[in-house]
Amino acid sequence: MGKLSLTLLGLLALLLGAGVWVGLGLIGSGIMVLSIFRPNMPVEKLLAQQIWNSAVSAEMLALPLFILMAEILFRTKLSEALFSGLAPWTRRLPGRMSHITVLACTLFAAVSGSSAATTATVGRITATELLNRGYDRKMVIGSLAGAGTLGFLIPPSVIMIIYGVLAEESILRLFMAGIIPGGLLAASYMIYLAVRSILDPTLVGKAPPSTGWSEKLAALRGLGPVLLLILSVIGSMYGGIASPTEAAGVGVAGSILIGLFQRSLTVRNLAEAVYHAAQTCAMIGFIIIGAMFLSVGLGYLGLPAYIAASIQSLNLSPFVLVIVLLIFYAILGCIMEGMSAIVMTLPITLPLILAAGYDKVWYGVFLVLVVEMAQITPPVGFNLIVIQRLTGDRIGTIARAALPFFFIMAAFVLLIAVFPGIVTWLPDTLSQRN
Template identity: 55%
Template sequence: MFLLLLSGLWIGFSLMGAGVMGMLMFKLNLPPTISVWDKIGGLLANSIWNSTNSWSLTALPLFILMGEILYRTQISTRLLNGLQPWLAGIPGRLLHINVVACSLFAAVSGSSAATTATVGKITLDELSKRGYDRSIAIGSLAGAGTLGFLIPPSLIMIIYGILSDTSIGKLFIAGVIPGLCLASAYAAYIMVRAMIDPSIMPKEEESHTFKEKIAASRELFPVLLLIVVVLGGIYMGITTPTEAAAIGVVGALALAVWFKNLTVENFREAVLSAVKTTSMISFIIVGAAFLSQVVGFVGIARALSLYITGLGLSPYVLIFVIAIMYLFLGMILDGISIVVMTLPIVLPIVVAAGFHPLWFGIFLVFMVELSQITPPVGFSIFVIEGISGEKVGDILKATFPFFVIMILMVIAITAFPDIVFYLPNQMVD
């Protein structure tokens, strides 16, 4: 797979090619009437249909289009202008925008890919124009884009709750403090980097009075109102994420008309770019789904899980080895496949070792988050490559500090499980 990716082949074709090679390399016990190529064709057709035949997936192009409209009609510039006075006194200044924006959009979209693509379209180029370090901007986008798995509604938590018979409501509330801690750790890293190396920010320093900050907030109000409307509809149960995405597109168009920024040309560019980005992400989804099916079909995930459970390790060594296993699986599988394939085998062993299913659910969410920025099947890495034009190697280098921060957060919840249990323990059953 690395050879295919480094050859410059499209990511979707690279994933499919690796899957085909995997099927050909392993000896499969197929009936004489079915050739391996027939099986490959059947798995490919099945993965294409199953990974794209989803009504909830229609939210993806809509949220991307919303981000394109906000970006191309200069509304995103107003958002950054409004935040500038408030962040001017904080080390890192507008470099914190990705952490804040991803946290908000993750709750809106429910998709890591849509969150990364939407926020990236709005912030990356604008931050570069203003003189901020592009590497930090890309790294913070990749790291913060994964927050969607900890912020409800989280598809991974729902799947885990169903498979493990754990309260989904408690899983949602258990992810709040770890999610806030992770976002705060990202912000702290940006602040430390800015204090050590001020060159990552524009040289000119600005000071603003409180009156000027309030005046600048007028630039923020329209976009924040749009986010509140979209978020509010979902949390109040009035709209589904897909319906909220459609409202978001209409709202973005309305703002563009209100500010007299909408033209036929920039609307056309927004639609075409949204189509290209959606196609790119969808093609990666299809390729990853096929590779995941191949990995499951040849029994890699099951064999690895059974091997680890047979080692008879102490509880914390067991968790360490399982974490290594999930990091490895994250290189070749998407998050949902990791959970579905391994949980029936791993969970009983983890519970027998003395770990609570609720805690392990949050631990697993973190490991799935790590898989989003782990090569070669790192969805967020591919999405950022598509919207930024940067090389995968440069993106991985920029993302590495945030990857380490996430590892440290996993260690923190393992050493101090009350980070996970505090809020659920306050709930009344």
């Protein structure tokens, strides 16, 4: 097994280091190791089978629709509506309008499913507005980097769909599992911003003009479209009215209606959204095919079982195992995009977690959290790149500003390791009722 492990790592390092697409690198590595260590296996039939299985998976049908919904909403005026609707309600909070970024990202995440789309859509308005109003630059950038990652945790989530397909777990249960952790993580960000503002009042700008209750309630009308879309998409799934795929279709229709209502969606914008959604889906689909092929191939070779048995022989406690995996993914996130890291390591790490007593739903939320951490770690943290395009700051500057939110996420991972019911209570409760 030592030769197999070294050969696989060498092939992956060679192909991915040479700039080969991740999906193609996974497929190429799988073909080579199977050809070397199982020369009699019909590799071409195995690859064709995995391509077919991925293409006809019912769970995968929701993925392109949710991605298309995010692309359409990115081209609407939803970010302006979120800012104007939330601003009057944050005046008296410690930290004032700095909380708008977290709240807006939380709401947009519930209709997006993408961390990058959440960061870009919310940030293009909130970052500019807060900086112009005198808010501390590091706090503004850091809160956007941290809160933008909620697009992966709060359902609907693209990463959860991918994980559900690879781990053969219910997409709906994964979506339900992300609600409470997503809300608690957003609340943790807001508590941090409030404490920072209390300790150093110079970090926040001047308070917005005082508004009465009539004006506050009127401002909520701007949140109406996004709240209605959240209710339609999330509510239809949890109410048993629609499957994730059907809810995704409702989301696409709702996002088009929002764009038409705001008069911001043109035929050209819609065509661009479809084009970019197709590009993203092709990229993700290619990675999933490569990951499933490599996973099945390694299963035939016995590598995941061997590594799992080796680690189990160390007799690590479940909590220590979670810490080890947290450190492992934090380091891996510095050199590899989060989704690629998950699909490459899942065949090995999932059996370890199951043996430690955690379930697939819990591990799905764990992986989403570590992917969120990877989104704000240089040099490949994608949220950092998105914010750099918005603000013009250097990647290192943005990463330092995001560091407190990185540690908040790490602490939250340890919290759900100690109290896994934070993740599993809601899906288990709703499953029992149904």
